[in-house]
Amino acid sequence: MLKKIEAIIREDKVTDVKDALAEIGIVGLNMFEVRGHGRQGGIQLVGRAGTYQVNMLPKIQINIVLSDRNLEDAIEAILKSAYTGEPGDGIIFVYPVEEVIRVRTRERGQGAMMYPGDIDTKKAGSKDDIKSVL
Amino acid sequence: MVNQINTGDTAWILVCCSLVLLMTPALALFYGGMVRRKNVLSTLTLSYIFMALIGVQWVLYGYSLAFGADISGLVGGLNYLGLTGVGALPNADYSKTIPHGLFAAFQMMFAVITPALITGAFVERVKFKSFLLFSLLWSTLVYDPLCHWVWGQGGWLKQMGVLDFAGGTVVHIAAGFSALAFALVIGPRKGFGKSPMEPSNIPLTVLGAGLLWVGWFGFNAGSALAANGVAVNALLTTNTSAATAGLVWMLLSWLDGRPSTLGIATGMVVGLAAVTPASGYITPLASMLVGAVAAPLSYYTMRFRDRRKLDESLDVWACHGIASSWGMLATGLFATVAVNSDGANGLFFGNPGQLGIQLIAVIVTIVFCFGATYVIAKLLNWSIGLRVTAVEEEVGLDISSHGERSYS
Numbered sequence: 350m351l352k353k354i355e356a357i358i359r360e361d362k363v364t365d366v367k368d369a370l371a372e373i374g375i376v377g378l379n380m381f382e383v384r385g386h387g388r389q390g391g392i393q394l395v396g397r398a399g400t401y402q403v404n405m406l407p408k409i410q411i412n413i414v415l416s417d418r419n420l421e422d423a424i425e426a427i428l429k430s431a432y433t434g435e436p437g438d439g440i441i442f443v444y445p446v447e448e449v450i451r452v453r454t455r456e457r458g459q460g461a462m463m464y465p466g467d468i469d470t471k472k473a474g475s476k477d478d479i480k481s482v483l
Numbered sequence: 484m485v486n487q488i489n490t491g492d493t494a495w496i497l498v499c500c501s502l503v504l505l506m507t508p509a510l511a512l513f514y515g516g517m518v519r520r521k522n523v524l525s526t527l528t529l530s531y532i533f534m535a536l537i538g539v540q541w542v543l544y545g546y547s548l549a550f551g552a553d554i555s556g557l558v559g560g561l562n563y564l565g566l567t568g569v570g571a572l573p574n575a576d577y578s579k580t581i582p583h584g585l586f587a588a589f590q591m592m593f594a595v596i597t598p599a600l601i602t603g604a605f606v607e608r609v610k611f612k613s614f615l616l617f618s619l620l621w622s623t624l625v626y627d628p629l630c631h632w633v634w635g636q637g638g639w640l641k642q643m644g645v646l647d648f649a650g651g652t653v654v655h656i657a658a659g660f661s662a663l664a665f666a667l668v669i670g671p672r673k674g675f676g677k678s679p680m681e682p683s684n685i686p687l688t689v690l691g692a693g694l695l696w697v698g699w700f701g702f703n704a705g706s707a708l709a710a711n712g713v714a715v716n717a718l719l720t721t722n723t724s725a726a727t728a729g730l731v732w733m734l735l736s737w738l739d740g741r742p743s744t745l746g747i748a749t750g751m752v753v754g755l756a757a758v759t760p761a762s763g764y765i766t767p768l769a770s771m772l773v774g775a776v777a778a779p780l781s782y783y784t785m786r787f788r789d790r791r792k793l794d795e796s797l798d799v800w801a802c803h804g805i806a807s808s809w810g811m812l813a814t815g816l817f818a819t820v821a822v823n824s825d826g827a828n829g830l831f832f833g834n835p836g837q838l839g840i841q842l843i844a845v846i847v848t849i850v851f852c853f854g855a856t857y858v859i860a861k862l863l864n865w866s867i868g869l870r871v872t873a874v875e876e877e878v879g880l881d882i883s884s885h886g887e888r889s890y891s
Contacts, residue, residue, distance in 0.1 A: 394681075395736060395743035397798065398785035401679045 350417040351446035351459065354424070355410055357383065358431040358439040363409050369430035370413070373422050374468030381410045389436035408439065414446055416459055419468050486573035489580035495710035496581050496589055502701025503592035507534055507599050509698055513691030513752070514603055517745075517797055520683040521879025522607040523889040529602035529614065533595045536615070540622055541591040542566050548627035549590065550577060553637025558628045563587075576636040580709060589705060594630070597654045598622055601856075603797030604662035605669050605869070607680075608876050611884045613869050617859060621661065625855045629653055629848065645844040646814045646826055646837065648717065649706035651760025651807040652848040659804020660849045661856035663795055668860040669869045671794030673876050680796075685745050692748035696725055699755045703762040713823050717762040720770035721755060724762075727774030728754025735782045749802065753781045757806040761814040764826040769817035776813075777806040808845050815841030 358366055363380065370378065384405040391404030415423060424441060431439055451461040463469060511530035518526045537545065544564055551559030563569050571582045578586035598618050605614070630653050632638040633645060640652075647653065672680065682688065703721040707714035732750020733742045757777030758770050765773070784801035795801075815838035818829035828834040863869055870876070875883035882888055 393740065394679075395740045395746065397743070397745050397749045398736070398739075398782045399789065400740045403679060403681070 351414060351449060351462075352417045352420050353444045353446045354413040354415070354420070354427070355442040355444070356413075356427050356431070356439065357385070357408050357410050357441075358427070359433070359437065360407055360409055362431045362433075362439075363411075365430040366411060366427055369426040370423065373426050374466065374471040375413060375415060375419070375423055375426070376464075376467060377462065378411055378413045380412065383408050383410045387437070387440060406437070414449060414462065416462075416469070422468070486575055486579045488573060488582065489709070492580045492709040492711075493582065493585060495714070496585050496705055496708060499701035499705025500585065500589045500592060502698045503589065503596070503705065504534070504698075506592070506695055506698035506702065507531070507596045509691045509694030510596060510599055511691070512687050513695060513748075514606065514688075514797055516684040516687030516689070516691065517682040518606050519680060519879070520889060521881055523683055523687075523881065524887055525611075525880035525884055526602070526606045528611075528885065529606065529609070530599040532615070533599045533618070536618060537591065537595040537598070537622060540619065541587075541594050545594055545622060545627055546587050546590065548623070549594070549630040550587070550635050553631070553635060556637055556639035556642060557631070559631045559635055578708060586708065589708075590630075593650055593654060593702075594622065594626060597626055597650075597658050600654070600658035600799055600803055601662045601665065603799040604666040604795050606796050607672050607880060608669065608870050609880075610867075610869060610871050611880075613863050613867050616867070617665075617863055617869075620859050620863075621856065624859065625661065625852055626653070626657065629657055629851065632847075633844070640844050640847065643843070644827065644837070644840050646764055646818055646841065647760045647811065647844065648763035648814075648826075649703045649759045651811045651814070652844050655756045655759060655803040655807030656811070656845060656848045657852045659800045659802070659807065660853040662799035663804065664853045664856040665860050666793065666795035666800075668857060668864055671792070672796065673873060675794045676792050682745065689744060689748045692752055695752055696755060699725070699759075703759060707763055713763050713825075716767070716822050719767045720758055720762045720765055720773075723767045724758035724770040724774035724777070725751045725754035727771045728757065728778040729774075731775050731778035732782060735779060749798075750778050750782075753777050753802050753806045756803045757810040757813070759807060760810045761817065764814055764818035764823050764829075766817070766819065766822055769813070772817070773810055773813045777809055780809055781806050804849075808849070811841050811845045812838065815839075 384407055386404050386406055391402055391406055393400045394403050449461045450457050507530055511527045515523050515527045547561050547563035548559050551563045554560055569583045569587050573579055574583035598621055632640040633647050633653050699721055700718050704714040704718040707717055729747055729751040733747045736743045736746035754774035754777055758773050761773055781801045784805045785798050788795055816830045818826050819832045820826055820828055827837050830838045
């Protein structure tokens with residue numbers, strides 16, 4: 350089973366989260382600059398004369414597709430690295446994924462996402478032995 | 484008396500002419516940074532177009548209406564149409580030591596930037612075609628006559644003894660109160676007051692404010708029309724008022740939250756607008772007071788406008804109309820012939836009558852500009868419409884009016 354993680358995090362936590370994911374072998378990801386707010390509302394900005402409220406704040410959305418057996422490891426890595434304890438730390442959504450197709454090789458499914466040094470080969474304890482975990 | 488060209492004066496006013504020209508692109512940046520990203524090009528164009536539009540209008544007939552042979556103190560005659568006879572020789576009335584053509588060119592830059600100032604009132608929603616027509620009508624029916632009243636030989640306010648060194652009435656009060664009238668007619672932007680309309684690019688605005696300050700040396704010091712002590716005094720008062728107003732605005736902004744960059748830049752421009760009519764008549768120390776009072780006046784006018792939910796979008800009225808009204812009255816308080824022997828003394832130098840004259844000029848300018856603009860805008864709104872459609876406004880004027888976008 351393939352899953353997709355959408356993690357909305359603080360802008361200034363991007364590097365920490367990326368590093369933490371790389372640490373456990375999740376190297377493929379992409380991100381969007383997004384705007385939004387959760388329960389914490391927004392912030393007050395200063396205009397020409399006086400202040401005004403802005404409730405759509407800039408955040409980063411990280412997208413990762415991975416096997417469900419690695420899901421909890423990835424979530425744990427994000428939870429640890431994106432945490433400050435203040436309101437506005439973000440939120441994580443998880444979805445099922447229908448299919449993955451790698452453009453260059455036309456590989457499909459899990460094979461499309463595997464390469465030497467990824468999370469599965471790390472778990473298997475060998476850099477080369479990809480097939481053993483399938 | 485034979486009028487002879489002075490090369491020092493001529494060189495200085497040639498430079499000032501270029502400095503004042505620079506203020507229109509500077510204003511475009513100042514305004515462009517404060518609108519939403521979908522309207523940046525449109526807002527830049529609203530200012531830039533005047534270099535073309537008035538660049539032609541002024542040569543054809545604008546200069547003549549403002550500075551041609553006086554007709555009953557109300558308007559200039561048609562004797563300078565096409566700048567006929569306005570050339571290399573000095574003119575006894577306007578330019579005793581520089582070519583008459585240079586005076587006409589210098590004045591052209593004022594005629595260019597004044598209607599550009601008004602555009603802050605109606606950005607992000609004005610129909611371009613209607614805007615062009617309004618601008619031409621306004622320049623012809625409001626600016627040119629008013630310019631004649633205050634600065635033209637035989638103009639009735641000039642006859643009365645009004646002191647307006649560089650355009651407190653002609654430029655800033657005229658633009659400010661015309662902006663207010665236009666904003667009342669065209670109405671607020673879609674969604675105004677419901678969601679914040681955040682400036683798209685404050686660095687652009689800050690850059691514009693800096694260039695405006697530079698250009699303002701040409702505007703005010705150049706209005707001495709000579710490279711002399713009055714010019715130097717005007718440069719000093721201009722700088723001092725801008726500096727003081729910038730500092731005071733920073734403090735006001737700080738009291739309300741944080742010392743905002745946009746606020747500091749705005750305060751500087753307010754100080755410049757306020758000191759404009761007074762710059763050649765008052766001392767640098769008095770100009771500090773002009774800037775210090777102008778800042779809170781404009782600041783709280785902005786707050787007031789905001790509370791009244793009036794979408795005079797970029798606060799032309801508060802920044803230029805209110806600040807320069809104060810500057811005109813301050814001239815009546817602090818003017819001294821010790822600074823400028825061609826001027827007069829104000830209230831604090833034993834001549835209370837000057838304050839009365841200044842007050843009359845302010846009221847006349849406000850009533851005339853507000854009234855005339857209101858009528859012109861109403862007529863246009865009723866005939867060809869002032870606003871783009873709701874969809875065009877939603878999409879943004881960059882794409883809907885100009886078929887372009889600022890950033891791709």
